[in-house]
Amino acid sequence: MTTTSQERVATVVAALMDAIRATIVDQRVTYDEYNAAKQYAIDLGEAGEWPLFADVFFEATVEQVEAATSDASDGAIEGPYFIPGATQLEKPYVMPMREDEPGETLLFSGTVASADGTPLAGAQIDMWHSDHYGTYSDIPYPDDRELPPSGNLRGRFTVDENGHFEVRTIIPVPYEIPKTGPTGAMLAAAGWHAYRPAHLHAIVTAPGHKSLTCQLYLSEDPYLDSDVAGAVKPGLVLTLEKHSDPGDLPARNLDGPYFSASHAFRLAKS
Numbered sequence: 001m002t003t004t005s006q007e008r009v010a011t012v013v014a015a016l017m018d019a020i021r022a023t024i025v026d027q028r029v030t031y032d033e034y035n036a037a038k039q040y041a042i043d044l045g046e047a048g049e050w051p052l053f054a055d056v057f058f059e060a061t062v063e064q065v066e067a068a069t070s071d072a073s074d075g076a077i078e079g080p081y082f083i084p085g086a087t088q089l090e091k092p093y094v095m096p097m098r099e100d101e102p103g104e105t106l107l108f109s110g111t112v113a114s115a116d117g118t119p120l121a122g123a124q125i126d127m128w129h130s131d132h133y134g135t136y137s138d139i140p141y142p143d144d145r146e147l148p149p150s151g152n153l154r155g156r157f158t159v160d161e162n163g164h165f166e167v168r169t170i171i172p173v174p175y176e177i178p179k180t181g182p183t184g185a186m187l188a189a190a191g192w193h194a195y196r197p198a199h200l201h202a203i204v205t206a207p208g209h210k211s212l213t214c215q216l217y218l219s220e221d222p223y224l225d226s227d228v229a230g231a232v233k234p235g236l237v238l239t240l241e242k243h244s245d246p247g248d249l250p251a252r253n254l255d256g257p258y259f260s261a262s263h264a265f266r267l268a269k270s
């Protein structure tokens with residue numbers, strides 16, 4: 001707040017207060033509801049869930065506002081499960097995974113270019129996503145689920161001289177945000193589900209360019225239109241293509257059908 005001017009604080013806070021007062025009037029909010037809202041705010045704080053609540057309900061909108069003035073390709077919220085320092089992969093790129101990692105094989109490929117289309121040789125992609133059960137490695141979940149090994153499905157890789165990359169991984173699944181605390185209680189009280197559509201996370205970086213934080217969703221996902229975090233953009237939905245030609249598999253070092261999808265990342269100059 002120290003760098004925010006008094007005028008800016010007054011403008012934004014007044015707009016927020018006006019929106020709350022207008023809702024109270026429009027919805028004829030009762031004293032019982034007002035007191036329940038105050039208690040809910042206390043509960044969120046005591047449970048340490050203000051960051052979760054804010055990130056679920058408001059971060060995607062902040063990201064959209066910031067992205068509106070950028071000529072980069074679509075970005076998305078980072079989410080709470082990024083861990084810096086993932087394994088640097090060697091070609092051919094395969095995300096770190098268990099020998100018997102459950103889930104269908106995905107070959108994710110694409111390009112990284114500057115906003116004007118110039119390929120960015122040597123750009124770096126830091127990718128992470130959930131496993132076939134919707135669980136991220138190295139995350140302390142409040143329930144007693146089985147955790148994947150440390151570093152599972154987290155990796156960094158470099159694009160080639162043409163700005164191209166291909167990485168093999170598995171297809172993630174939709175997962176629920178933590179719902180045992182007040183944030184989940186509110187979702188339940190409103191009759192809303194807690195799911196995020198399946199997604200790959202990526203942070204793309206290149207010298208002389210602003211980094212791009214992104215989530216890539218999968219066509220046909222049942223939660224694309226009702227993401228609890230409201231972070232889906234049409235430009236971030238990958239079209240999955242299934243490949244089951246037996247002649248194609250040995251060259252890919254695969255013994256069963258796989259899916260492919262691609263995406264073109266564009267970074268804004270810094």
Ligand SMILES: [Fe+2]
Nearest residue numbers: 079081199201
């Ligand atoms: Fe995620």
